Amino acid sequence: MSYELIQVRTEGGKVGVVTLNRPKQLNALNNELMDELGAALKAFDADPTIGCMVITGSEKAFAAGADIGAMATYSFSDVYKGDYITRNWELIRQVRKPVIAAVSGFALGGGCELAMMCDFIIAADNARFGQPEIKLGIIPGAGGTQRLPRAVGKAKAMDLALTGRMMDATEAERAGLVSRVVALDKLMDETLAAALMICEFSQVAVMAAKESVNRAFEGGLADGIMFERRMFHALFATEDQKEGMDAFVNKRKAVFKNQ
Ligand code: DAK
Numbered sequence: 331m332s333y334e335l336i337q338v339r340t341e342g343g344k345v346g347v348v349t350l351n352r353p354k355q356l357n358a359l360n361n362e363l364m365d366e367l368g369a370a371l372k373a374f375d376a377d378p379t380i381g382c383m384v385i386t387g388s389e390k391a392f393a394a395g396a397d398i399g400a401m402a403t404y405s406f407s408d409v410y411k412g413d414y415i416t417r418n419w420e421l422i423r424q425v426r427k428p429v430i431a432a433v434s435g436f437a438l439g440g441g442c443e444l445a446m447m448c449d450f451i452i453a454a455d456n457a458r459f460g461q462p463e464i465k466l467g468i469i470p471g472a473g474g475t476q477r478l479p480r481a482v483g484k485a486k487a488m489d490l491a492l493t494g495r496m497m498d499a500t501e502a503e504r505a506g507l508v509s510r511v512v513a514l515d516k517l518m519d520e521t522l523a524a525a526l527m528i529c530e531f532s533q534v535a536v537m538a539a540k541e542s543v544n545r546a547f548e549g550g551l552a553d554g555i556m557f558e559r560r561m562f563h564a565l566f567a568t569e570d571q572k573e574g575m576d577a578f579v580n581k582r583k584a585v586f587k588n589q
Contacts, residue, residue: 331373335363338370341522344529346374346383356394357387359440361415368421375425378588381529381536383425384521385448386432387441389514392457395439398466419472422447426537428528432521433457434514438496443472446481449540451507452521453499454514459507460496480547481507532570533588 337349348370350357357363367385374380387393396415404414422429422444431437431445434454442459445451453459461474469475470491479487482505490497499511512520528536538561545554565571569589577584 331369333366333370335360336366336370340380341384342526342529343379344381345522345525346370346377346380347522348383348385350385350387350393353388353390355397356391356436357441358395358397358399359393359415359444360397360400361418364415364418368418371422371425371429375427380427381531381533382427382525383429384432384525385429385444386518386521387435389434389454389456391435391441392431392433392437393441393444394436395441395462396472415472419444419447426540427533428525428536428540430521430525432517433459433508434517436496439463439470439474440472443470443474443477446477446507447473449543450509451502452517452524453502453508453511454517455499455511456514457499457502457508457511458496459490459502460494461491462494462496464492465494477547478507481505530586532568532574532586534568534570535565535574538565 335350335352337351339347341347348367350363350367352358352363371383374383401414408414429448431448431451433445433451434457436458437445438458438460439462442461445459461470461478463470463474470478475487475491478490486505489495497505499508502508503511510520542558542561545557570586573586574584
């Protein structure tokens with residue numbers, strides 16, 4: 331499939347990389363781009379050779395938000411009846427393999443929300459995060475008011491959502507929004523190394539880990555612990571668990587078959 335607003339490639343035959351590609355608009359996210367992103371992620375998720383995905387942008391912008399020009403004249407009934415950009419934004423949450431956001435430059439509004447929908451964020455030292463929607467007379471609409479406080483706590487989430495200020499990569503790492511900060515010129519190397527490492531493990535265990543960690547944000551502690559326990563028990567039914575433990579006992583490298 332050919333795409334206009336994203337570039338798609340694989341790395342090491344195992345990592346699916348999607349680069350947002352509307353450089354003149356700082357990767358502002360419109361309906362067409364989100365359709366393409368959803369299609370690319372869905373295709374990678376269905377491809378058994380792919381173990382992990384990466385979403386990235388340009389040096390200047392991961393994404394500066396939803397396309398303001400495209401939505402400027404919408405009415406309430408337009409966005410409500412049309413379920414404005416909800417249908418294609420939700421696709422990323424249906425992806426079952428890990429998705430890493432490699433963020434350099436601006437990740438604002440919908441761009442910050444897109445990064446937060448990924449499983450974790452690796453940031454370049456020039457990354458800047460924010461939810462500036464308040465300046466436009468709206469509020470975050472793709473999960474920002476829910477995922478940001480879960481990541482950074484209420485105080486900082488309120489600060490960002492109410493003032494619209496940006497935070498730099500150092501503050502974002504300190505607050506727990508990003509897992510690591512790396513030099514800009516090392517961003518893709520570090521992210522691909524993490525992605526390729528994930529691809530070395532049992533895909534079944536990786537998917538179970540992702541699903542279990544996500545439970546921590548979607549329900550209560552007791553339910554989450556029970557879900558984790560059942561997933562943990564279930565992994566003893568896989569060949570990969572036998573392989574992983576036998577390899578450790580016999581001091582050799584495990585070769586997982588994703589079975
Ligand atoms: N939309 C459209 N165009 C944008 C844009 C955006 N969000 N951000 C930047 N651009 C365009 C600029 O208009 C400019 O275009 P030209 O004038 O060259 O034609 C070009 O990109 C370069 O931008 P600047 O000249 O402004 O560059 P600077 O370096 O001076 O400033 C900036 C960079 C990122 C600080 C600035 O561009 C800026 O403040 N941009 C707007 C950031 C923003 O407010 N983002 C939030 C948008 S609201 C939902 C899903 C998502 C959303 C809502 C609902 N559902 C699923 C329901 C999300 C909403 C939003 O994200």
